[in-house]
Amino acid sequence: MNIPEFQTLFGELRNWLESIGLTGATLIYSYFFTGLISVILFLYLTIFLTRQLFIAIVKSAKTRPDWQKALFEFRVFRAFAIIFGAYIVYNVVPFVFIDFKTGLFYALIVAKIYIVLAVMFAVNAFLNAVVSIMESLKKYADKPIRSYKQVAKIVFYIVGFVLILSIILNQSPVYIFGGFGAVTAVFILVFRDPILGFVASVQMSAIDLVRIGDWITVEKYGADGEVTEINLTTIKVRNWDKTVTIVPSYAIVSESFKNWRAMEESEGRRIKRHINIKISSIKFCDEELINRLKSIDFLKEYLNQTQQQIAEFNAENTVNPNNLVNGRHMTNIGTFRVYAEKYLESNPYINTSLTFMVRQLQATENGLPIEVYVFSKEKGLKKFEEVAADIFDHLLAAVPYFDLEIFQSPSGSDIRSFVGRANDWA
Incomplete structure (x- = not known):
């Protein structure tokens, strides 16, 4: 459905309201609220039908059951359907607010922000599903996949934040990114742990320091047990007394710790x-x-x-x-x-x-x-x-x-x- 078709539909709606005798302010507000309600209902219908279409395509492609489970669990189809719905809203807004110039200005801003948020939501759901699928594979079971997922999310969130800010300020995203140079020090200070954690995750993966399932001992943090989770900034260790200790990722690289994996792989x-x-x-x-x-x-x-x-x-x-x-x-x-x-x-x-x-x-x-x-x-x-x-x-x-x-x-x-x-x- 393209813009001329939207124009035709809303034109017919206005003609019908005029045909039943509405004029002046009554016509304007009746047209606005009727159009608004119609858009909301159409939005829900569009998201539902688009989601069902994606599901049918995936099922017909006979993908692996664990892949389908991950896609359903993290609502990936719903997330991408919302993007399509956001696009519909953006194209309909000019016809709903045709009699309210100021309202149209703000409504277009909200619609643009809605599109950005919809894309961010879809990317988040897709990354969660991909990581879930990779963690179920033996090839990646002991890799810090979640750390890379969190880095990707941070990048997308920063880009999304810049786009939303550029929409609100009515400035080019390039201009907003250019302004980041002045706050680099603050940015590094705020994101110190994620940056150190990302570097540590890369080092841990490159030289195979720690894997999920390893028994490690980090005396400084009182950790002595099995690694259950490796994130961007932390490593979760389930101790043998069933308590849980959180160890900073960069501590594994910068400080002394003991990994018992070599013993478990040896002959005694x-x-x-x-x-x-x-x-x-x-x-x-x-x-x-x-x-x-x-x-x-x-x-x-x-x-x-x-x-x-x-x-x-x-x-x-x-x-x-x-x-x-x-x-x-x-x-x-x-x-x-x-x-x-x-x-x-x-x-x-x-x-x-x-x-x-x-x-x-x-x-x-x-x-x-x-x-x-x-x-x-x-x-x-x-x-x-x-x-x-x-x-x-x-x-x-x-x-x-x-x-x-x-x-x-x-x-x-x-x-x-x-x-x-x-x-x-x-």
Whole structure:
């Protein structure tokens, strides 16, 4: 439908009103309100029919169901139908306000703004649908698509704002854009976070720092969990305690954080924990202790071989056997460390092809730490903790068999027991 046809329709409307005897101001206002109501009804009808036409075209094209779902969910068809309706309104306004010159001036401004807003609404709906479709594809599931969507929206909103401002001021959009040079500093200040976020999103995508689904730890912001959303300015992390932490996007690029993805993609997850041994319980192994330890399957062969090597060394070096400090002798702490290694080697949940050791750390006021540094084949949190707990349950229970003691700070009951014994001695 073109402008001459609108002119013909409204001309017929005016002739009909005159034919029923309306004249003067009555004719003018009757024509105005009748035309206005007709335009509103025609607008709704146009939007409805246009939307149905778009839907029929998409369905006949046999597009993918997930695409159709996204287009319907974000009302893309309705948004584009509104653009067509806005165009109709703009062409009809001159005939409705033909008797009101001042009203026509303002009505045309409103109609132009309505067209701009309709286009912005349509672009917004289309971008939401496209992002929804891309996020459903495995190829883009771990990409910060929403960040790019938000940047595109900001650009369109700025352009739309400039166009609306140019319509209101009756100035060229080029003139409005030219004036932005004077407020660049203010613009950068206002949009500091989006600008930093966009740059960070590009960097994260380029060097693959963070993906949706990654487990990250950002100590500064108290984040420790799975990345569920990457936006232009923020990254949403669902922590393991089910709370949610919002981390600024630029913090991932400019500050330190830990991404556990490499661990999840590797062949194991590290177990790095220690047991504090009471130093006063460390001693050389005497014959009685060695014979007792030979009943442990993991140690029998080791003890026999080591005893033979020590005996040969001491014989060659004419060591005085009356003092254990002379020559070489096994210690209960060293034997326990060997036992821990052999026990871990037999554990089916430990990956011995990765770093594998049981080592001593620097002695402290809390005793001598014996650290287990191995990798579990189980990487899921629950199963991993079960594997680690089973290992240390066993090792802690095995310590007394080596005449060793676990260091433990005295508790209230220990002090009361000691005081009670002291009173008995007194």
